[in-house]
Amino acid sequence: MKRFWIILTLALGCTLASAQDIPAAIERANEKRTAFEGRFEEIKVSPAGKESVLEGKLEYRQPDAMSMIYDDKQNAFNIVGDSMIIVRNGTRSVYDLTKNVMMSRLRSILMDSMAGRLGKMAEEQDAEMTVSSTKTQHTVTFKPRKKTPGGYSEVQCVYNVSGGQLVKMVMAEWSGQKTTIQLK
Secondary structure, eight states: OHHHHHHHHHHHHHHHHHHHHHHHHHHHHHHSOOEEEEEEEEEEEOTTOOEEEEEEEEEEETTTEEEEEETTSSOEEEEETTEEEEEETTEEEEEETTTOHHHHHHHHHHHHHHHTOHHHHHHHTTEEEEEEEOSSEEEEEEEESSOOTTOEEEEEEEEETTTOOEEEEEEEETTSOEEEEEEO
């Protein structure tokens, strides 16, 4: 019986060590990836359960450029340096990220998740980070230690095991709205 507990303790210790190593492995895998171009699907679910689905093309360039061009031509999302431009239903809004904390936080979440900078993301969002894995994917969940205005109650980033690339992100707002971005 004592041998059983020793083996179980060693197995759990190895599993915990592996879970702690996953964020570092994802970051290392993404250090060489400086760009991404691909399709995406964005699913927004309102607090009342109303769902909207949009698709488009995503382009990402390190260190600070990201563009989401939606197929409907009425919506777009661009980050370049300290500027964010959002077009929703044809209406354009420009944000100075040095002055807008909420949008700056969103930029950090998006850019850090694409780059696999998970430790930085947890620190900047003052969030607890947990990791779970299957044979094909690692799911990294961030839960903030305190509620912040315009922030998220939870962010989940899913990375493929084979290359450490982001394949899905789920952002749940305190209001109950949930946005899922699936990279294709």
